[in-house]
Amino acid sequence: MENLTTAACDDDCDCTPDPALLADFKHAIHALGGKWKLEILFALMNGAMRFGALRRSIGGITQHMLTTQLRELEQDGLVLRTAFDEKPLRVEYELTDAAYGLLPAFKELLNWSRLYGGARLPQLA
Known part of the structure; x- marks a missing residue:
């Protein structure tokens, strides 16, 4: 498996992760x-x-929790909120380009779940 945090550790090496990589993670x-x-x-x-x-x-998500999570995702630049000047007010949420950049990671998570999921992982409610 590829080690992304440090060079291969030996007995004389401090095996702490690279601080810049850790900050990004x-x-x-x-x-x-x-x-x-x-x-x-x-x-x-x-x-x-x-x-x-x-x-x-x-x-299962509450209105309050969805609102909170959407605000955080918007603040982090992953979701765009568009309010239309209509009566009643219409609001739509969509992904930003940064969020669409997660698509390969989502595909890999799905592949991982199919390979290692099933009975070995707790089932989600």
Whole structure:
């Protein structure tokens, strides 16, 4: 397996991760971390959605939690919120180019889940 954090360790080596790589990794984990963020991003992969449709597509998420997670994703530059000047107000959410950059990672996660998932991993409710 490829070691992305340091050169191969030996007895005389300090095997701590490269601080710059660790900082980048922490940023990614913060932006994507949380119970719902990956599900929200996955739901938006097929295009823009209104809030209600997005909520219905993600079973079990509350309105408050969806709002909170969308605000964080917007702040991190992964989701774009567009409010249309209509009565009643219409708001749509869509992925930014940065979020679409996650598509290869999503495909790899799906491949990993198919290969190693199943009975070996706890089933999601």
